[in-house]
Amino acid sequence: MKNILLTNQEYPxxxxPQLAKELGTAAATFLQKLHFLLSENRKFKQKKNLTTYLNRKWWFHTFEEWQTTLGMFSVSTIKRAVAKLKELGLIEINKLSKIKSIRVNYYAINYQKLKELFGISTSQTKPSPAPKPSPENIMGTDAPTQPEATVENLATIPSxxxxLYRxxxxxxxxxxYDDPRLHFWEKKARSVIAYAASAPNRFNxxxxxWHTPEQILPEELLRT
Structure with missing residues (x-):
């Protein structure tokens, strides 16, 4: 008799209730489902929709896919729910595809904001960022940890x-060569290059x- 009201392709x-009261049923359901999809222990058939960027998990769905996943809200209702959650800072949205022509949204939950607004904490609460090293502690390497991209590698990313990579x-x-941050730095290329070029003088x-972006770039560029 288990799950008697569900079909084989459905899930509850x-x-x-607290979030539904504060945010509305659609936004609360969206947030709960996104948390479910981002969960590390899920063996979900759409795991290809899951990616990791800057040590955080992100989930890709079109609004039409969200409508199918949630099953009970219109696209317009889901869009309003997403807008509300984004405005409150409870979710973050980025376009992480390496293919420039694919302008799809990836979603992540700001667990720290969730805790601040509603006192709700989970095991996935975003950890505090590690302190940025002081100049005297910045240690470079004689060889890069990221190997040089081949011609074939470079052919897979936008010109x-x-x-910028070169x-x-x-x-x-x-x-x-395939670091997602290259996409976000595209419109800030001059600033990124300037910081990289001036690093030896700024940090002595x-x-x-070789040095990593985390060692020599300012926080505002690392958060893009």
């Missing part, structure tokens, strides 16, 4: 990203050694 939808590597920035580090 749940939402926190703007290739140019310039940053010239300044010994230890970064991979060896310009012939």
């Amino acid at each position: 939808l749940i939402a926190s 703007e990203h290739r140019a 310039q940053l590597r010239q300044y010994k920035l230890d970064i991979a 580090i060896n310009k012939w050694q």
